[in-house]
Amino acid sequence: MRQPQQPTERFVERRNRLRQSLQERTAFIVSAAFEKIRNEDAHFLFRQNSSFFYLTGFDEPEALFVFRPWMSPEAVMFVREKNLERETWDGFRFGPDLAKKAFAMDECYLTTQIDEKLPELIADCEQIYFSLQDNFARQTQILEAVEKARLTRGRTSPVMASVMDPRSILAEMRLIKSPEEQELQRKACHVTALGHRAAMQAVQPGWNERQLQGIFQYAFAMNQCPVMGYNPIIGGGENATILHYNFNDQVLNKGDLVLCDVGAEWNFFSGDITRTFPVSGKFSAAQKDLYQAVLDVQKWVITQCKPGTRQAALQKMTIEKITDALLQLKLLRGDKEEIIEKQGYRRYYMHGVSHWLGMDVHDLGTFSVNGEERAHAPGMCLTVEPGIYIRTDDELAPKELRGLGVRIEDDILITENGCEVMTSAAPKEVAEIESLMAEDFDPKAYFPK
Incomplete structure (x- = not known):
């Protein structure tokens, strides 16, 4: 039985x-x-x-x-x-x-x-x-x-x-997680982070995107998460500029970035991490500039995740920071306020920075209550995931940035005094990623402890 x-x-x-x-x-x-x-x-x-x-x-x-x-x-x-x-x-x-x-x-x-x-x-x-x-x-x-x-x-x-x-x-x-539910969510996030670490260590130029997907599946299954929380996104090169790319069947070329948006499901709770890293193990100068710009935005937005912050305000803050980055990278030119008013940033950043997380990867819950913006409260789980996506055929973008897509996503638990980053075990600093990728992939390292 x-x-x-x-x-x-x-x-x-x-x-x-x-x-x-x-x-x-x-x-x-x-x-x-x-x-x-x-x-x-x-x-x-x-x-x-x-x-x-x-x-x-x-x-x-x-x-x-x-x-x-x-x-x-x-x-x-x-x-x-x-x-x-x-x-x-x-x-x-x-x-x-x-x-x-x-x-x-x-x-x-x-x-x-x-x-x-x-x-x-x-x-x-x-x-x-x-x-x-x-x-x-x-x-x-x-x-x-x-x-x-x-x-x-x-x-x-x-x-x-x-x-x-x-x-x-x-x-x-479902919006406010009990202590027991928070533990289930942490476990899903922990196993998801293991999968991303394994992918960074294992990837090789010339692999198919499917092979990298297989590394995630291996790490998840070895930690008793046999299914993913959603269809994985493994986008190498220009495929990283497609928000919900699901083909996962192209070659990962030397010198390209690969964007991996993948989450494990543990006892009906889903992790949701996105990491973008160089197939060859080292960022080029242009890749590093773009990546660091997105990372700086993401880290700043996370500092704003705390009781009382409103979801709509989080998106507004992100748009302002992303627009600053786009101007600095010379992807956009002109007056910042006018760009924001006319939504010029949407050429390179066209999605929300956050969604609720739980038993569904896009979990139940509204961003407003009785016509008022909802404020963060302890026990809420959400993602923070800014990105910049530059099409290969974008003639307005600097040549060295064309065809690059970067998204960085972590899973956040709102606490009494701020927030907990439940996915911090997945490296996201440039030096951390390059250091991990320089190590040999050891499948036994991902056995459950």
């Missing part, structure tokens, strides 16, 4: 917190993910819906969680049947009886009972939360259950409200 991946008490505590955010006569419904076909009869590796796992700890497809605060039963889950024949082919299934006990549910039913039981469970509810971005068949199933429940209510009963998006509540819960 498989055991729950994390202590069940953690999920019960989250459900207790969820209860405090809901009114009576509410049904809070979250669907598990469904398996997806990759090609013909082969499936993609299953990955659970983050919010479903956040509240249940259950890692099987097709399930449905229904939470009804202060009602009985309160926590209800629908799961696949216990089927020994299918388990012979696909692996262990909990089934309703084991799932009820292992995941501290008040009641568990079969997924084949959703059409029958769900209308009964929500019949007395006046508010329904369910994300309409879920699987279309599941959407239809939930909406039909809502309609069936409405039909069972008398004309004098309170009107059932429209279906509301649960992410507004889940985002607030």
Whole structure:
């Protein structure tokens, strides 16, 4: 029998917190993910819906969680049947009886009972939360259950409200990480940093980008992170100027930079580091100038990550610093304020400096609350990732900078007095990178300690 991946008490505590955010006569419904076909009869590796796992700890497809605060039963889950024949082919299934006990549910039913039981469970509810971005068949199933429940209510009963998006509540819960969640996030960041160190040591001119991707996969798997938090970006040369480059199939040439945006996932929490380093182990003068300009911006922005700083202000600060760098590098000319007003910097810097980080690499959470900019608070995790990208065909740029792309990204935890850089084990100073790359790659160095 498989055991729950994390202590069940953690999920019960989250459900207790969820209860405090809901009114009576509410049904809070979250669907598990469904398996997806990759090609013909082969499936993609299953990955659970983050919010479903956040509240249940259950890692099987097709399930449905229904939470009804202060009602009985309160926590209800629908799961696949216990089927020994299918388990012979696909692996262990909990089934309703084991799932009820292992995941501290008040009641568990079969997924084949959703059409029958769900209308009964929500019949007395006046508010329904369910994300309409879920699987279309599941959407239809939930909406039909809502309609069936409405039909069972008398004309004098309170009107059932429209279906509301649960992410507004889940985002607030997931935005502030508990001490236990912070440890999971640190572990994901630590393993991610190991992967970047291994990549710097192992890379060789003439390698394919895929081979470098394989080094990350090796370091992650050896530290029990078998999957990545997102599709990796391994962009050599001019491919580093493509923000979401995913082909990862070109040759890494001597003298080029390679941009690696790669993160490991540990127990559903994702790391997210970007490092840019020279394939040959040494930065050229032009590469160093560009790299140092981005690094100076990144390090300064990190100093501003502390309680009270607002996300919108962080972006504004970054734009000002990046514009200064672009002027110094002679990528832009003219008046700084006019460039910012007309967004001239977007020719070389066109994305946000930060996003929330957690169970999803771009984690739930808004940058504003009730129309006001959100301020950083202890327990929030975010990235800091400025960059400068210069197309090969950019005739306005100095020739020595054309085709260069640099992004530097770290993962930040806001603390009571400032911030913690959770990814500091991945070198980013020029001298540190060149020193590490001068060392021989030892695969055993990345075995877990």
